[in-house]
Amino acid sequence: MPQVMVVARNFMDMVAALPAAKLDMLYDSAFICEAVLRSLPPLAKKYALQMLYVSAPVAAAAMEEWVLDEYAAKHRVAIDRLLQLRVFVEVRDRRKEVSYKMNQKFQGNMQKYLVDGGSLPREPIPSSVTARLPTLAELESFALEQWECFLLQLINSSQVERGTSFSSSMMRTFQRGLLSSRDGEAPRLTENGFQFLLMETNAQLWYIMREYISSAEERGVDPTELISFLLELSFHTLGEAYSLNTLTDVQRNAIRDLAELGLVKLQQGRKDSWFIPTKLATNLSASLSDSSSNKEGFVVVETNFRMYAYSTSRLHCEILRLFSRVEYQLPNLIVGSITKESLYGAFENGITAEQIISFLQQNAHPRVADKIPAVPENVTDQIRLWETDRNRVDMILSHLYEDFPSKDMFDQCCDYARDHGCLLWEDAKKMRLIVRVEFHSEMREFLRRLR
């Protein structure tokens, strides 16, 4: 079983992990405050808005009375989140009682935002200057194409036809952790890489953004600036052109990298050049659970384990090849079947049955998507059974203790091991005890003390 699961964490978790000083700098921008507010759990949002115009600290005990007793846990979660993001600041008075005050900068900016509405540091360029803006559909296909190209590069670095404009250092950054290359060999996908391919697009985007930001320091770019720029980007209007002149150098470099991934489209006019945010960029501040991908599914799975994928994309073919046996590839259809051997191949690569099943369910063709269940139960059950078949035998390194001089000693040892959760087997008749190997030295100590 894979030890490591690729966790697609929300952008906000990354923001919350920043040191306090940097977080305060981030709150200079009203957009970041707004984005942070949007990402809070519902109860936390309510608290933030309630405290918006309250300047004195409110006692924690008073806040606890705002919820009914049975929701105390949710209250705790909300308060913790607010503290983590430094929206609320803890204040202890002389009597050591805790009360919460809203972060000054956050408060000031949010109040202004409420009143003014907030304006981006740049305006869209009037259409008299921009020759011909791509339509929303063209933008969508551009973004999809770029993203697929990137993912295809991940799968087979040698077979991508289009000469990629990805700078090699960027590719390395993006693929760190997903590809492992040994000298002299072509880079191979790691376990994380396989799981990454089966994730939803939004989840994949988050993962890449996280890698991009964490590697920013190595490239000499301040990650806070990058985060604030990315959050600002998500507030731009989809499909409108914004001039490149309004960006700082750091932001300009970032825009070039983002264009390669398909988040923005760069265009050149006669005098100016501008960028157009695509759907991928405007979705950046939405949380993972809220995202409703309106991408149409394309896979039909039948009860005889055959799979029909209505897609022309090479990326889809490669992904399906990961866990199924592709039999025919027609101009608009990929026919394959899910076999034990193909699944075993996938399990060897570190993909879990749950990931395969959720991939099939998320990408179910609209004709079968409304059926319950979207993927036939015999197929999902069989995939899970095949997975558990690989580990039918459970082996634990342990020590066996026997030849106890008295029943009393045996019982005491049993209880000692059981209290520490290390008892694997006890046989009272033969007076034998099996304990985990990590516990052996402690057991020896215990026996020595007893004697």
Next chain:
Amino acid sequence: MVNAIKGLFISCDVPMAQFIVNLNASMPASDKFILHMLDPTHMFVQPHVADMIRSKISEFRDQNSYEKPS
């Protein structure tokens, strides 16, 4: 004096347990690895045979599969 023996605690289902017992019986006397048979689904074996048991089980599993020639 209490004796401590290092080994591997195996828990599995009944068919797998019988498979391992059979494997044990087929080994020459010096290589027999089962130290104690605890109950139909648990046993205590020597520590070094973990990989050998796993490879024999996957061999057994592969014997039962058929791959359609492509």
